[in-house]
Amino acid sequence: MSETLGDLFAKAGRRFPDNVAIASLGRERTFAEVIDRGWRLAHALRDRGLPAGSSVAAMLGNRVESLEVYVGLALGGYTAVHVNDRLTAAEVDYVLTDSGAAGLVHTDGASPVAAQLTGAGALRAWLAIDDAPPAGAESFDAALDAADSSPLPIEADVEATALIGYTSGTTGFPKGVLVSHRAVVNCIKLVPFAYRLPLQGHAAFPGGWSFVSGLWGVIFPHFYTGGTVSFIPGATPDEWGRHMAEHRSTFTLGLTPLIPGLMAALREHPAALDSLQSVLHSGGPLPPELASDLVDLIGDRLVETYGMTEVVGPITITNRSDWRGQGAARDIFESVGRPLPTSSMRVADAAGATLPVGEVGELVISADTMFSGYHGQPEKTAHALRGDEYFTGDLGYRDEAGYYYLTGRAQDLIISGGANVYPAEVERVLLLMDEISEAAVFGLPDDRWGEAVSAAVVVAPGATLDEDAVRTFARGQLAGYKKPVHVFFVDQLPRNSGLKVMKHVLKEQLADAAGAHDTEGATA
Numbered sequence: 001m002s003e004t005l006g007d008l009f010a011k012a013g014r015r016f017p018d019n020v021a022i023a024s025l026g027r028e029r030t031f032a033e034v035i036d037r038g039w040r041l042a043h044a045l046r047d048r049g050l051p052a053g054s055s056v057a058a059m060l061g062n063r064v065e066s067l068e069v070y071v072g073l074a075l076g077g078y079t080a081v082h083v084n085d086r087l088t089a090a091e092v093d094y095v096l097t098d099s100g101a102a103g104l105v106h107t108d109g110a111s112p113v114a115a116q117l118t119g120a121g122a123l124r125a126w127l128a129i130d131d132a133p134p135a136g137a138e139s140f141d142a143a144l145d146a147a148d149s150s151p152l153p154i155e156a157d158v159e160a161t162a163l164i165g166y167t168s169g170t171t172g173f174p175k176g177v178l179v180s181h182r183a184v185v186n187c188i189k190l191v192p193f194a195y196r197l198p199l200q201g202h203a204a205f206p207g208g209w210s211f212v213s214g215l216w217g218v219i220f221p222h223f224y225t226g227g228t229v230s231f232i233p234g235a236t237p238d239e240w241g242r243h244m245a246e247h248r249s250t251f252t253l254g255l256t257p258l259i260p261g262l263m264a265a266l267r268e269h270p271a272a273l274d275s276l277q278s279v280l281h282s283g284g285p286l287p288p289e290l291a292s293d294l295v296d297l298i299g300d301r302l303v304e305t306y307g308m309t310e311v312v313g314p315i316t317i318t319n320r321s322d323w324r325g326q327g328a329a330r331d332i333f334e335s336v337g338r339p340l341p342t343s344s345m346r347v348a349d350a351a352g353a354t355l356p357v358g359e360v361g362e363l364v365i366s367a368d369t370m371f372s373g374y375h376g377q378p379e380k381t382a383h384a385l386r387g388d389e390y391f392t393g394d395l396g397y398r399d400e401a402g403y404y405y406l407t408g409r410a411q412d413l414i415i416s417g418g419a420n421v422y423p424a425e426v427e428r429v430l431l432l433m434d435e436i437s438e439a440a441v442f443g444l445p446d447d448r449w450g451e452a453v454s455a456a457v458v459v460a461p462g463a464t465l466d467e468d469a470v471r472t473f474a475r476g477q478l479a480g481y482k483k484p485v486h487v488f489f490v491d492q493l494p495r496n497s498g499l500k501v502m503k504h505v506l507k508e509q510l511a512d513a514a515g516a517h518d519t520e521g522a523t524a
Contacts, residue, residue, distance in 0.1 A: 004181040005074040005162045006154040008188060008224060010035065016226035019200060022067045024231040029064045031226075035075075037068040039151055040144040042076025045103060047147065048125040052077030052155070055164065056103035056125070057096055059083035059110045060209040062231045065129045065140065067223075069105050070215065077156045078103075081164045081176075082212040085109060089116035096123075099164050099176055099375060105129070105140065158182040164375055165212030165309050176375030177212075177309045184216050187313035187369045190342055191221035194314050195303050196278045200226040201250035204243050206258060208233050216313055217282075218253060227251075237261045241269030248275035255283035259290060263297055278303050283499075285406060287428050288333035295323050295333075306336035306406065310390055312369040315343045316404055328401035335403040343367035347398055348391070355397075360407055360420070363394045395422065412503060414443035414451050419481050421453050423503075426484065429477040430455060430470065435463035440493050442503045444486060444514045454514065455484040456506050458492060465489070486514050 013035030021031045029037075045056065056078045060066035073080040081099045083092055085107070096104070096119050103125035106114050115134035120126060128137040156162075162181045166174040191197065203222050207214050208231065222229045227250075232243055240262065244252060249272065254262045259281070266272055279294075280303045286294075295302055300320035307314045318337040321327055329335045339345045346354050347361040355361040366389050373381035384391055395413065396406045407422040414421040423441035430439040438458040443451035459465050467487040474483040494505040 002158060003185050004077075004154060004156045004158060005184055005188075005220075006077060006156065008185055008220075009038070009071045009074050010151070010154065012223050012226065016200070019226050020228045021223055022064050022229050022231070024062045024064050024066075027064045029067065031223075034068055034071050036149050037065075037144055038072035038075045039149045040147040041068060041072030041105075042078075042152055043147040043149070044127070044143040045072075045076060045078065045125055046152075048103070050078070050102055050125055053079070053160070054103065055079040055081050055099050055101045056105065057081040057083050057092075057099065057101040059085050059087075059092065059104065059106040059114070060129075061085050061107040061109040062208050062233055063107045063129055066107060066209050067219065067229075069129075070220075071223075074162065075154065076152065077154065079161045079164060082166065082215070084166070084210045085208075086210055087113070089113050089118075093117055093119050095166055095174070095176075103127075111137075156181060158185075159372070161372065163212065163215070167309055175377060175380060178372040178375055179216075179312055180372050183312045183369045183371060184220070186342065187216045188220045188224050190313060190340065190369065191217060192225050194305070194317050194340055195221070195251070195280055196320075197221060197225055197227065198250050198277060201277070202227060202247050202275075203229045204240065204247065204249040204252040205229050205231050206233060206235060206240065207231075207253055207255065212309060213282075213307070217307075218251075218280075222251075237264035238268055241265030241272055244272035244276060245269045245274075250275055250277045251280070252276065252278075253280045253282060254294075256281070256286055257283070259286065259294060263294060266297060273298065273301075276301060280305065285424055285428065287431050288331065289432065291333040300324055304335070304337055306404065308392065308394075310371045310384070310392075311343070311365055311367050312371055313367075315339060315345060315365055315367060327403070329403040330399040330401075330405075332403070335399075335405050338402050338404070342369065345398075345404060347396065352386075352391075357400050358397055360395055360397045360422070362410055363392045363396050363404070363406075365390045365392060412442065414441075414453055416443070416446070416451050416453055416481055417449045421482050426453065426455065426474065426478065426482055429474055430457060430484075432477070433465075433470070433473055435460055435465040436470075437461075438493050440501045440503060440506060441484065442507055444507060444511055446485070452485040452514070453482060454486040454488070454510065456488045456490050456493060456510065458490060486510070488513065 013031045017032035020028050081101050105127045108130035126137045127140040129140040158181045161178045163179040164176045279301050300323040304318040305314040306316040316337040322332045344366045348364045393410050408424040412423050426441040427439045436457050437460040440456045444454045446452035470487045494502045
């Protein structure tokens, strides 16, 4: 395979020139327009002294120009450094320095942060998609208007880095994940098969550009297949449902917190189901009871998957037959499916040996879409990438039919009185309580048991709850040693820019408070 990301985009532009590639905030761009402006960006960067192969940071919000940026960087042979637009100036400075970015392109929403960057003066190109660019930045539109639009030779090694995506960093600094042209192109061509995308479809996309997985998981695959990605961030259930019905959407994405809203949207606008072919669930475990309700509503349209930044795309998947009751999974509503034909997965013990069916261990992956390593961190690369396998740090098990199940992160495992407690299992049970809207479970030091199961919960609006009620409910659903010993009520859970709960922050904040709690028998 000798195709680069730029090659893939250029071919799509020739094949679907008049199709609408992107719609956002009442504006549209056709494929031909995106390609034309992409070439202009490539020339503009050349004109500012950035040769092909340079790294250019992209910190983008929901604008049609955002697609032009990624297409232009790929056409020009640049390495795109994805920067979450929710980051602070200090965090962005770290990413720019760590990646060695020589240029930066950002949208107007990121201008206040960009204006505070200490390293902006060292950039050779700084383009702002903003009517009033920050001091020191140039207008993106003006730069493109003055640039040539003729195609340049697309020359890049397929193993060269096409993208650098930074992990969320729930502890410490984030790591730069190096994604080759080979890996991202393989993913883009895999996703239409995995997610059942039709040719020239329409995606109602409630997400944005903040997360790098949205690029290769939704936006780029629709470009490859001639489809339209329509951005509807912050849409109410009524707006979401009406949009899908009016535009005959074939695909939508339901992040875990958005699933209730999606269900409300489809109940209000059932006509959307006439065209909707796939509903991708993403963004953390979906409680099995909610998954069952969702399937009752949408049938076999649900696509459940498991993946991560390092493996660039989906690893496991569910089939339509799974939701029709024709699969052999122990519990399909708790499973993330089986490995795709482009990957394999096993469960390993602490020594790396494969564990038998049903035993919990670390999930280890081999895939055609594997990342190339962590930027500038050979020790961490060697720890995670061993041969052709990636050791994920995620815990789970496999059933007799080859379906996989997640039980949590290895670093989050709680060992209480010698027994393993998986936080995801306890969190799932706590979220069954109507009074609880969010929950995070973690271990705190305990003199008698080693670690005490602890839970931080956010009470649902208008509800009242006390610690004993939480413990009693958990005890009715779980073995005694799994129920929370400590229950803390918080206004909100601390999350990083990737929206992942920072449990290390909860541990630091609540460790002292735990001493005031009555540490009842954790194995009662």
